[in-house]
Amino acid sequence: MIFQFLKYVQPGHYFRLKRNSGHFVFPISSELPSIIVENIPQDAAYQSEKATAYDVSWQAIQMGYLGETTTYTHFERVPVADEYRFIRKNFHKAWVIYVLIVRLFSFKNPFKEINGYWKTRNVKRLNYAHNALSHIEYHNFHSDLIARQPLVSVIIPTLNRYPYLKDVLEDLEKQSYTNFEVLVVDQSEPFQKEFYNDFKLKINLNYQEEKALWLARNNAIRNAKGDYILLFDDDSRIASDWIEQHLKSLDFFKADISSGVSISKEGAKLPENYAYFCLSAQLDTGNVLLPKSIFKKIGLFDRQFEKQRMGDGEFGLRSYLADYKNVSNPLAKRLHLKVGSGGLREMGSWDAFRTKKWFSPRPIPSVLYLYRKYFGNATARWVLLKTIPPSVIPYRFKQNAIYMLMGSVFSILISPLILFQVIKSWKLSSKKLKQGPRIGEL
Known part of the structure; x- marks a missing residue:
């Protein structure tokens, strides 16, 4: 993926995957048309030149670039501080804290993680809609x-x-x-x-x-x-x-x-x-x-x-x-x-992650079937970690940060029940994977 930390905050995003052609969706930054590059600020504060180039490519897609420029076939790792810089520029600060906690509990080097987090503390989040490319x-x-x-x-x-x-x-x-x-x-x-x-x-x-x-x-x-x-x-x-x-x-x-x-x-x-x-x-x-x-x-x-x-x-x-x-x-x-x-609603399904009954699978098994099939089991687990705690709060409150935080805390209190729901969903998705897709032909 263009930046590795995206696996924590956007684990199931389409653009994380390489296409069947062997290319990602992100344009090689040096091959972008000059008129596009002129509208994209190059961030010289990255430690790595690669990170600067990747950031330009990312911005081009976020701002609405729809041209046919050659795209990347692979990405190299960039310094941890650059990863934190990128996350801060693109996501709410709560997700930056989430990434730090996940990285520390994953036994990453705590000195590098905390240093990268602290060095980038003044980085502001960007709003790409304000600089969207016009047509x-x-x-x-x-x-x-x-x-x-x-x-x-x-x-x-x-x-x-x-x-x-x-x-x-x-x-x-x-x-x-x-x-x-x-x-x-x-x-x-x-x-x-x-x-x-x-x-x-x-x-x-x-x-x-x-x-x-x-x-x-x-x-x-x-x-x-x-x-x-x-x-x-x-x-x-x-x-x-x-x-x-x-x-x-x-x-x-x-x-x-x-x-x-x-x-x-x-x-x-x-x-x-x-x-x-x-x-x-x-x-x-x-x-x-x-x-x-x-x-x-x-x-x-x-x-x-x-x-x-x-x-x-x-x-x-x-x-x-x-x-x-x-x-x-x-x-x-x-x-x-x-x-x-x-x-x-009459077929018994509306929200993918919120259950109506205590002992129903969480998430709905088809969700895990999708992520496990295309992204693998490891990414499916990152999806669960990101989505299950907030799913405790009703759908109508999903845009409220306070309620979502309460949901995360509450999910810890009822973790045995949630674990049961997730295991049930995982087993049912395994059955789907064993059966294979039911894709008809035209």
Whole structure:
């Protein structure tokens, strides 16, 4: 990884992995275009020249560089003080303390660790959103892809959400880009076929008795006639240029995947880190456009995630490893209502790390299946260490630092129960790994 300490604070991040091509995602800093380098401050306070170069590469990605510069195939270790400097520049100070504690308890040289921590104590955290690279020419860009008018297949699995689905379909009726079909996989009880009669859309309706999200999406992809697949949720609201912006971003950035962003409150601003175009390290199947050909090359969704969590994360990681360029697209945003009924909530799964019952596995086994499969057991343990203590606090408090700290303390008090939950999850994920992926072909 570009900086070794990232394994503590971002253990399961896509960009930690080398792609199938043998390259990481980070551009070789000396080969970046001069116009890009001019916008990136080179930090001469690093002890190592390598660290300075790696820092420039990291900043380029964080600021939204989307060019085709040659990327690194390997990274050399840098001094411990440089690692602490990097962590301080990029993460909250609480995570710096976390890294120090973990390193000391891992029997690293305490003099080097404390010295590196202390020497960098005055380093300030950066906000890359304030210096994000602009793409002014995007707004006047004439898209040949849109001019060709390819058929887009919008796929919507739904379960007991007719009032919200009505708004979804009405928003689709108002789209500026009109060459699309809508494939609805309805799993509702009771099924209301007549609900779909009055919409002015090309609706391909399928009723599915089994309550299964990934089965629904896989079957819909197989039935789709479009060259492009646009995955959508049944509890979302969108603007009239939603499809158009997805297509335009693919064309402008020569990208393979357009990952739209989400807000959870009407009228809310996009979070700063999602407010500009950049390489995406996630894939949200509630708002993403990609060519159907990608599914032909790397397969459909893995049904090991059925009625659990992170199936979209696994597909996103698979597409990342296969060298597909995934752009985070702030102009293809949606309002994600996250309503309290229907969907995954009725399948018994909502949060990946917070359990509803005392003796349920923590995290949901599919989470460990994902990390163990792609990152290995050692990284999966770092994921557990980072995520399990805060998961004791309810989801709605996850942005509150005080509550999260309380959760970490409370997790120590109930550590025997948490250990039982984690061991149970580990064993269930082992079964999944033994069974292997359930990835269908197109």
